Amino acid sequence: MLDFSGGALIAALLIYSLSFVFFAIAVGGKKWSNREPAEHGRRWGWIAFGAALAGTAAHVTFFVTRWIAGGHIPTSNMYEFMTMLAMAVMLAFIVIYLIYRNILLGAFTLPLAVILIAYASVFPSEIQPLIPSLNSIWLRVHVTTAALGEAFFAVGFAAALVQLLRVVDFTRTDKAGRKARRWTEYTLVVIIIVIGFLVSVFSFRAAGYEADFQQTVVKTVNGQEQTYVQKVKYGLPPFVKPHNSETVSVKPFLGMEKPLFEAPSWMNGVNAGRKLNTIIWSLLSGLILYGILRLVARKQLGAVISPHLSDIDPEDLDEISYRAIAIGYPIFTLGALIFAMIWAQIAWSRFWGWDPKEVWALITWLFYTAYLHLRLSRGWQGSKSAWLAVIGFLVVLFTLIGVNLVIAGLHSYAGVS
Structure with a gap:
């Protein structure tokens, strides 16, 4: 079924x-x-x-x-x-x-x-x-x-x-015309960023890319601190690793063999570091795709x-x-x-x-x-x-x-x- x-x-x-x-x-x-x-x-x-x-x-x-x-x-x-x-x-x-x-x-x-x-x-x-x-x-x-x-x-x-x-x-060059053009273009950029995100995710998934981390999480339950360790798996090369974590394995990508920085401590949501990394990749791939389209279209x-x-x-x-x-x-x-x-x-x-x-x-x-x-x-x-x-x-x-x-x-x- x-x-x-x-x-x-x-x-x-x-x-x-x-x-x-x-x-x-x-x-x-x-x-x-x-x-x-x-x-x-x-x-x-x-x-x-x-x-x-x-x-x-x-x-x-x-x-x-x-x-x-x-x-x-x-x-x-x-x-x-x-x-x-x-x-x-x-x-x-x-x-x-x-x-x-x-x-x-x-x-x-x-x-x-x-x-x-x-x-x-x-x-x-x-x-x-x-x-x-x-x-x-x-x-x-x-x-x-x-x-x-x-x-x-x-x-x-x-x-x-x-x-x-x-x-x-x-074709307008006055202030109002430039403003209308700029915001219309920004809207198209947002759509292209979403498309760029999809392209990057499916490309690295097809290549079998993985990066693994071991994160130590501290939670307060009923006034008592509880500590546990969880595994976090990335499907995109890590610019940022999870907060308070150790690298288990990272496949090199364009010479990048380890994350550039760690997610801030205030980002304490579920897999916050991985999601921040995804946002960075979305912006990067989307802007690159937009730049290519602009070069072609001139x-x-x-x-x-x-x-x-x-x-x-x-x-x-x-x-x-x-x-x-x-x-x-x-x-x-x-x-x-x-x-x-x-x-x-x-x-x-x-x-x-x-x-x-x-x-x-x-x-x-x-x-x-x-x-x-x-x-x-x-x-x-x-x-x-x-x-x-x-x-x-x-x-x-x-x-x-x-x-x-x-x-x-x-x-x-x-x-x-």
Whole structure:
């Protein structure tokens, strides 16, 4: 069953990639066809959407079969949650696409789903048993609705990013023009850093790289200090080793035979040193990848993409982004706040506990509340609305990734394998 489930996810990933290619061809218009651009776009758009439906069907098959094999909803670790989020993004995309039929949305949403699946594959994929507090129907309702709300936010982000790339004038040299170009480029850099992280992890994993450390951990329990030793394994060359640890074995990489420094003592979360090392590698590999792309393009990446979007109506993208967020907001409210508090009361006998994940879920909700308020009462449309949608999804990403992996708490998942 697990082999079949894993095969279904691989099939979904391949079909999503193929769907993205079809959407790119649809956007390309007459560059690849002798037909009229509108006819060409419609034809390839439906082919691409059909492939997206097939990929989503394979993804749902993965989700259902893994649920059957594990005996519980597959959300117990980062691998399961991120694959479910990618599935939710595709379901949200299907809904929005059927309403607006905008092929450009597919060209930017499909890569997001692919990146989420690739990111999930970084983490251990073994099925883990649920502890009693997690084995509740309210967990299923809470997690699935929260993920679906975030998925609509992701679609809104994709439309907003396309809108910004469309309306920002990369030829302007005044202060306002330079500022718009700079922040648009920063957004693309964040995406490339995530891609660079995936490239580095899978590259060193394929090479079989490992580094092992032995860490001494001191904890205070009931007023008494307890000391124990744990093993920490790295999959990336260590710039930083765990705090209060000894090196067991490190494979040399580019002449680096030992870590450059030790993680600070205040970073006392689970495998904090390894996670800090991962962040360093993500920034380094992402910036190197961005530098290579800039050398090839010889201009800002936004300036490369923008001319290909000249036929797109930015007002349509603004409407799509707003509608996607408007649909996701009540779903997220139910899942991340109301259902979450009901589950917290059942699991931990309190509705609210200021756990880092709870705090950032509230921050996310407040941000999108402000977005909708400004949009409806203040008339914020166009670029202002798009920037809010982009920033909002960056907050979502920090809630999903930063809180789960960097900040210790009740909601923390397993780290990178």
